Amino acid sequence: MPQALARAVSLEERPEAAPLRDFRSPRVDLNGKTVLITGGTGSFGKAFVKMVCAEFSPKKLIIFSRDELKQYELAQTFGADRYPFMRYFIGDVRDAARLQMALRGVDCVIHAAALKQVPTAEYNPFECIKTNVMGAENVVNAAIAAGVARVVALSTDKAANPINLYGASKLAADKIFCAAEAMAGDSGTRFSVVRYGNVLGSRGSVAPLFRRLAAEGAADLPITDPRMTRFWITLEQGVNFVLSSMEMMRGSEIFVPKIPSTRTSDLATAVAPQLPHRMVGIRPGEKLHEVMVPEDDARSTIELHDRYVILPSGMHPRRTDYLESGGRPVADGFSYASDRNPEPLDARGLQQLLAMAMGAD
Numbered sequence: 101m102p103q104a105l106a107r108a109v110s111l112e113e114r115p116e117a118a119p120l121r122d123f124r125s126p127r128v129d130l131n132g133k134t135v136l137i138t139g140g141t142g143s144f145g146k147a148f149v150k151m152v153c154a155e156f157s158p159k160k161l162i163i164f165s166r167d168e169l170k171q172y173e174l175a176q177t178f179g180a181d182r183y184p185f186m187r188y189f190i191g192d193v194r195d196a197a198r199l200q201m202a203l204r205g206v207d208c209v210i211h212a213a214a215l216k217q218v219p220t221a222e223y224n225p226f227e228c229i230k231t232n233v234m235g236a237e238n239v240v241n242a243a244i245a246a247g248v249a250r251v252v253a254l255s256t257d258k259a260a261n262p263i264n265l266y267g268a269s270k271l272a273a274d275k276i277f278c279a280a281e282a283m284a285g286d287s288g289t290r291f292s293v294v295r296y297g298n299v300l301g302s303r304g305s306v307a308p309l310f311r312r313l314a315a316e317g318a319a320d321l322p323i324t325d326p327r328m329t330r331f332w333i334t335l336e337q338g339v340n341f342v343l344s345s346m347e348m349m350r351g352s353e354i355f356v357p358k359i360p361s362t363r364t365s366d367l368a369t370a371v372a373p374q375l376p377h378r379m380v381g382i383r384p385g386e387k388l389h390e391v392m393v394p395e396d397d398a399r400s401t402i403e404l405h406d407r408y409v410i411l412p413s414g415m416h417p418r419r420t421d422y423l424e425s426g427g428r429p430v431a432d433g434f435s436y437a438s439d440r441n442p443e444p445l446d447a448r449g450l451q452q453l454l455a456m457a458m459g460a461d
Contacts, residue, residue, distance in 0.1 A: 120337075120360070120449065120452060120453060120456070121337070121357070121358065121359075121406050122336075122337065122340055123337055123340040123341040123344050123357060123406060123407075124340050124343075124344065125344065126344055126347040126348060127340075127343050127344060127347055128208075128250075128343050128344075128346040128347035129156075129347075130152060130156040130158045130208065130343075131156050131157050131158065132157070132158065132159050133158050133159060133207040133208055134158065134159045134160040134162070134205055134206045134207050134208075135152070135158050135160065135161050135162065135206070135207065135208045135209075135210070136161075136162040136164055136189075136202060136203060136206045136208070136209050136210075137149075137161075137162070137163060137164065137209070137210040137211075137212055138164045138165070138193050138209070138210070138211050138212055138213035138235075138239065139164075139165055139193075139211075139212035139213030139214065140162075140163035140164055140165050140174075140212070141163060141165045141167055141170035141171055141173075141174050142165075142212060142213075142303070143299065143301075143302035143303050143335060144212045144254065144299070144302070144335065144338060144339070145163065145165070145212055146174060147335035147336060147338070147339050148210065148212075148339050148342070149161065149163065149174065149178050149186075150178075151336070151339050151340075151343075153178055153183050153186075157185070158185050159185060160185050160186075160187050161183075161185050161186055161187065162187040162188075162189055162202065162206070163186070163187065163188050163189065164189045164191050164193075164199075164202050164213075165189075165190070165191070165213065166190065166191065166192045168190060171188045171190065174188075175188060189202050192231075192235075193211075193213045193231060193235030193236075193238055193239060194230050194231060194234060194235055194238065195238070196238040196241065196242065199238050199239060199242040200241075200242045200245055200246065202242075203242045203243060203245075203246040203248060204246055205246070206243075206246060206248050207248065207249050207250070208248070208249060208250045208251075208252075208346065209239065209243055209248050209250070209251040209252070210251075210252050210254070210342060210346075211236070211239050211251065211252070211253040211254060211277075212254045213231065213235060214231060214232050214235075214254070214270070214273075215227065215228045215231045215232055215266070215269075216256075216266065217266070218258070218264050218266050218267075218383070218385045218386065219383065219384070219385070221264065221265045221266035221269065221385075222264060222265055222266075222384060222385055225265050228265055228266060228269050229265075229269055232266070232269035232270060232272070232273055233269050233272045233273055233276070235273075236253065236272075236273035236276045236277060237276055239251065239253070240276060240277065240280040240283065240291065243280075243289050243291075244280070244283060244284045244287055244289050247287055247288070247289065248289050249288065249289065249290065250289075250290050250292075250346055250349060251277070251280075251289065251290070251291045251292070252291075252292050252293070252294055252342055252345060252346050252349065253273065253274070253277045253291070253292070253293050253294070254293075254294055254342070255270050255273070255274050255293050255294060255295040255296075255354070256270050256295065256296070256297075257295065257296065257297045257298075257331055257390040257391065257392045257438075258270060258387075258390065259271040259273075259274055259295060260295070260390075260391040260392055260393065260394045260397075261391050261394050263385060263387060264384075264385030264386075265385070266385070267385075274293050274295070274354060277291045277292070277293050278291070278292075278293060278352045278353075278354065278412055279352075279412075280352075281351045281352050290349060290350070290351035291351060291352065292345060292346075292349040292350075292351060292352065292353045292354070292355065293353070293354040293355070294341060294342050294345050294354075294355050295354050295355070295356050295392055296331070296333050296338060296341065296356070296357050296359065296392070297330060297331025297332060297333055297359060297361070297390060297392065297438070298330045298331060298332055298333070299333055299334070299335055299338055300332050300333070300334050300335075300453060300454065300456075300457035300458075301334065301335055301457035301458060302335060306364060306367065306368075307367060307371060307454065307457065307458070310367070310368050310371040310372055311371050311372070311458070313372070313375075314371065314372035314374075314375060318375065319375070319376075320375055320376045320377060320378040321368045321371075321372060321375050321376075321377055321378065322377075322378050322380045323364060323365050323368060323377040323378065323379055323380065324364065324379075324380055324381060324382045324383065324386065325379070325381070325382050325388060326363070326365045326377070326379070327363070327388060328363060328364045328365070328382070328386075328388055328389070329361050329362065329363050329364070329388075329389050329390070329438040329439045329441075330361060330362070330364055330367075330390055330438055331359050331360070331361045331390055331392060331438050331441070332359060332360060332361065332362065332367075332445070332453060333357065333359045334453065334456045334457040335457070336456065337357070337359070337456075341355070341357050341407075345407075350418045350421060351418070352411070352412050352415060352418075353409050353410065353411055353418070354409070354410040355407055355408075355409055356392045356393055356407055356408040356409070356410065356436065357406065357407050358406055358407055358408070358443065359443075360441065360443050360444060360445040360449060360453070361438040361439075361441040361443075361444060361445065362444060362445040362450055365377055366445070366447075366450060367450065367454075370447065370450045370451055370454055371454065388439075389437055389438045389439040390437070390438045391435055391436065391437045391438070392408075392436045392437075393408050393410060393430075393434070393435055393436035394435055395433055395434065395435040397410050398430050398431070398432060398433060398434040398435065399413075399432070400412065400413055401429070401430045401434065402419065402422040402423065402427040402428065402429060402430070403427060403428055403429070403430050404422070404425075404426065404427045405426070408430070408436060409422055409427070
């Protein structure tokens, strides 16, 4: 039985969990390892670098991204003079040859590079496919060729039952990573996926938008639909969840954190309680509610105390590992959706989550 799973405690033995989990346990040890993160200058990448520099001493931490300016800006805070393990590689996940060169000698890969904006993907479909799907293929092939031990790919709730191209492209990427172990053969490379919801405080999040509009003296806040709900996670929680899942991973899983959800209108009220709301309608490609574990995946899903694990069908030994470490199958017909979340955020919890997210800016 994997050591990380053996440390897990069964659901029945745990007290009632608080809605805001930190996901710090179990935790992968990156000391002495060579780690590469694609899309390393994005919101997640910067939070990941900050945490790794504060808590680990890796052999190398390689930032792989295509934006020279953002790398320069990140290096002003995390430069090689203070953090001698830092490395900055200009490259694009569309460039297979550059990826193969960058992954030489790498132990762990976090794949965070993606085109993430729903309207942008709808208007530029070929570019979305090149980065999100073909880029995933390039990461898989380069990791296998380099003998990388572990690869964790970041996904999104929009990949579950997708209705827009961004979500569909990330679903395709999820399938690529979950199937990659069969292509790896005896090389030993393991691949897993982390899927979570909207990140409070990240670029493109509505919380900073609401806060900026309020600071600029807006007369109201734009709301797409008063019924709309979303899952919420902070950048710190997201980084912790990736590090935790990397320690637990056996390969081919999709890890889904138990995180709270709320209506976007409640979030707007929490950010600027003095402002009324103006309904602007749902944008093309948006859902009223998001799903992270679709009903059709229930038969393959194991529930642990702080997360769900979606396993590919036919991987019975790994399913047994999770069951023997305290997990349990979810019920037939189960789905994990933002409008039916057993842990909705109340007003106090929402303020606490906002404080966690905005305090990390």
